[in-house]
Each structure stands twice: as structure tokens, then as C-alpha cells.
Amino acid sequence: MNKRGVPTWRDHLRIVKGEESRGVAWTANAIRAIVMNPTVAGIYTYKGENVVDENGENVRITDEPLMEFAEWSEFVAALKSDRPVRRSTPSRSMLGGVAMCQGCGARMSSNKKTKPNGRVHHYYACNNVNTGTCPNPGRIRRDDLDTAVGTFVKVTLGPLPVMERAGNSISQAKIELAEAEATLDRLEADYLAGRFKTDVQVERYWGQHEFQSAKAERLREEIKAAEDAPAWKETGRTYLEEWTTKDDEQKRVFLQRHGITVTVGSTEDGSRRVVCKMPELAEIAKETGLHVPEGYMWIEPEAEYVLPKQKAYKRK
Numbered sequence: 001m002n003k004r005g006v007p008t009w010r011d012h013l014r015i016v017k018g019e020e021s022r023g024v025a026w027t028a029n030a031i032r033a034i035v036m037n038p039t040v041a042g043i044y045t046y047k048g049e050n051v052v053d054e055n056g057e058n059v060r061i062t063d064e065p066l067m068e069f070a071e072w073s074e075f076v077a078a079l080k081s082d083r084p085v086r087r088s089t090p091s092r093s094m095l096g097g098v099a100m101c102q103g104c105g106a107r108m109s110s111n112k113k114t115k116p117n118g119r120v121h122h123y124y125a126c127n128n129v130n131t132g133t134c135p136n137p138g139r140i141r142r143d144d145l146d147t148a149v150g151t152f153v154k155v156t157l158g159p160l161p162v163m164e165r166a167g168n169s170i171s172q173a174k175i176e177l178a179e180a181e182a183t184l185d186r187l188e189a190d191y192l193a194g195r196f197k198t199d200v201q202v203e204r205y206w207g208q209h210e211f212q213s214a215k216a217e218r219l220r221e222e223i224k225a226a227e228d229a230p231a232w233k234e235t236g237r238t239y240l241e242e243w244t245t246k247d248d249e250q251k252r253v254f255l256q257r258h259g260i261t262v263t264v265g266s267t268e269d270g271s272r273r274v275v276c277k278m279p280e281l282a283e284i285a286k287e288t289g290l291h292v293p294e295g296y297m298w299i300e301p302e303a304e305y306v307l308p309k310q311k312a313y314k315r316k
Contacts, residue, residue, distance in 0.1 A: 001098045036079060041065050041072035051168050057211075074174050093124070093264060094146050094248040101126035101138035102265025102273070108138055124264065125229045138264035140307070142274045148305040149255070149262055150243070152276035156303050158240035162258075163232040173226065177219040183212050232284050270309040 034040070041066025042198055043058045044051045051059045058069065067075065093110035101108055108124040115121065126137035187209050190196065196205045226305070235242075246254060258282040265273045281301035 004149075012158045024165055032079065036076050038072075041067050041069040043069060048201065073179070078134060093142060094251050095121075095142075095149060095255075096252070098252055099124050099138075099145060099262040099264055101128070101134060101212040102263050102275075103136035103138060104128050104134035106134065108264060109252045110142060136266065138266075140245050140264050140274070144272070144307050145262070145264065145274060146248075148274045148307070149260075151305070152303045153255075153260070154240050155277065156276070156301070157281075159238055160281075162235045162237050162239055162242050164233060164235055173219050177216060177223065180216040180219060184209065184216065187212070267306060272307040272309070274307070 023311070025051065038045050038050055038058075039061065042060050042062045055061055065072075096110040097107050099108040103126065106127045108126055110122065111125055112120055112122045122142040125139045125144055126134050128134040129137040129139070170225060187205060191205055196202045239262045242254065243251065260279045261273045261277060261279070263277075265275075267273050278301040
């Protein structure tokens with residue numbers, strides 16, 4: 001291994017031959033450095049830079065790489081964005097970090113309070129409750145809010161088919177477009193800096209520029225065509241079927257993925273007011289001509305639940 005603890009090519013050869021690698025044990029950082037190297041995607045590099053051909057395309061070192069370049073690029077992008085994320089709430093509650101306070105728009109977290117008699121109360125509260133920046137901090141028993149949201153999903157959305165966005169092809173084309181545009185930027189910067197001095201170099205520059213420009217234009221057209229195509233596809237399951245198979249943490253992810261919003265406020269008499277919405281449902285219906293099951297009365301993708309104030313947990 002080198003001084004940074006990254007396995008050298010000699011270590012790789014020993015491993016391939018079935019011999020024991022000389023050096024320290026593999027680490028997460030060492031493995032990360034290896035998989036982020038373009039050679040994994042079969043790309044030839046020199047002094048840390050990708051080597052390109054006369055068209056500005058990456059030079060390949062094999063026709064059978066460990067990963068295709070587009071797949072590898074997406075994988076590397078995911079690794080680079082893989083940073084520790086601070087959770088909005090340390091608990092595994094269903095709506096922590098999902099429910100929002102009507103008073104200030106802040107997220108609500110799950111908390112608990114133990115009374116003198118040992119009884120524990122779980123509730124959701126506005127994250128700004130301790131800062132004094134919310135004019136009317138939302139606060140509600142956890143069971144009450146969980147039940148209201150569960151009713152919204154099972155009754156209001158229940159028999160409708162769950163739809164998923166179909167955007168994988170678009171995302172891959174966008175990665176390739178970003179690469180083509182980056183190549184054009186590099187070529188133009190080198191040209192303006194006077195790095196192409198001979199007639200042959202200038203001719204090669206224009207050849208690469210023309211090729212990459214045509215590639216970028218083709219990809220833009222592909223992306224536009226994909227965006228104009230149906231953006232949703234059926235999963236073959238209903239909201240009720242999906243919901244009943246999930247635990248609280250999975251339900252929270254499900255709500256976030258489908259854009260379901262939950263807002264907690266209060267009425268004039270102090271009762272708790274919960275509003276559940278699914279804004280995407282109108283878009284899905286418009287884009288796909290959403291099939292409504294026979295006998296199902298279509299209602300707006302919104303529901304309101306008012307919980308009597310005596311059920312709400314009172315601070316002491």
C-alpha cells in the first residue's frame with residue numbers, strides 16, 4: 001500500500017494470484033478510493049485525468065469494465081453526496097420531521113414527557129417551541145396525529161393505485177449531458193488560453209468541439225422527449241396495500257416519497273386541527289387519467305381532522 005493507505009497495483013496482483021496482500025488491512029476509505037477511480041468504468045487515465053480521443057470522448061481500456069461509465073458516474077455522484085445527515089428527530093416515530101407546524105411552517109419532532117406518577121406521554125411539537133419564534137407552536141399527542149394520518153392514507157387514498165415517478169432514463173441522460181458540457185467548457189477554456197498552437201491542434205479542437213456540441217444537442221432533445229412522456233407509472237399496489245405492510249419508519253419514508261403533507265394547527269376553541277394533503281395526486285390524475293375504482297367517490301386529495309382540545313396534551 002502507498003503512504004495514503006490505498007492498495008497499490010502490486011497488492012491487486014497478489015490478491016488476484018490468491019496471495020496475501022502485504023500491508024495494513026483494507027479500510028472504508030481505501031475501498032472508496034478504488035471504486036471512485038475511472039478505471040473501474042474502463043476509462044484510461046493519466047496523471048489523474050481522463051484521456052480522451054480525437055472526438056473528446058474518454059479512451060477505454062477494456063470492452064468489459066466492472067461498471068458501465070454512465071452507471072459508474074451515477075454511483076460516484078451518490079458516494080460524493082453520501083454524507084452524515086442529521087435526523088430531524090432521534091426517535092423512530094412515524095411523523096417526526098414530516099408533520100409541520102401551521103403557526104410558523106417549521107417541522108415537528110417527536111418528544112416525550114414523564115409525569116410524576118411514571119406515566120409517559122408521547123407527542124409531536126413544533127421545533128421552534130423553545131426559541132419563542134413561533135406565534136402559536138403546534139403540539140399534539142403522537143397517537144392522535146398518527147391515527148389521523150393513517151386514516152387519510154387508508155380512506156382518502158386507500159383504493160387508488162400507487163404511482164411512481166418514471167425518471168431513471170432522464171437522470172442518466174442528464175449525467176451524460178453534464179459530461180459533454182464539461183468537456184466543451186474545458187475545450188473552450190484551453191482554446192481561449194492559447195493552448196492549441198499548431199494547425200493540427202486547432203483542427204483537432206474544432207473536431208472535438210463539433211462532436212461534443214452535437215452530442216449535447218442530441219441529449220437535450222432526448223431529455224425533453226423523456227420529460228414530455230408520461231411521468232408516472234403504476235406499481236400494481238394500492239395505497240391501502242402499501243400502508244398496511246409498513247412499520248412507522250417505513251411509513252414516514254413513504255409519506256415523504258409521495259409528497260404527502262401533514263400540518264398541525266389549532267381552531268378558535270383550542271382544538272387541534274390536522275390537515276393532510278397530497279398535492280401530487282392532482283398532477284397524477286391530469287397526466288395519467290387516473291383510474292378511479294368503481295364505487296369509489298372521488299374527493300379532493302385533502303382531509304381535515306379536528307381533535308377536541310381535551311384530548312390534546314397540556315403542558316405543565
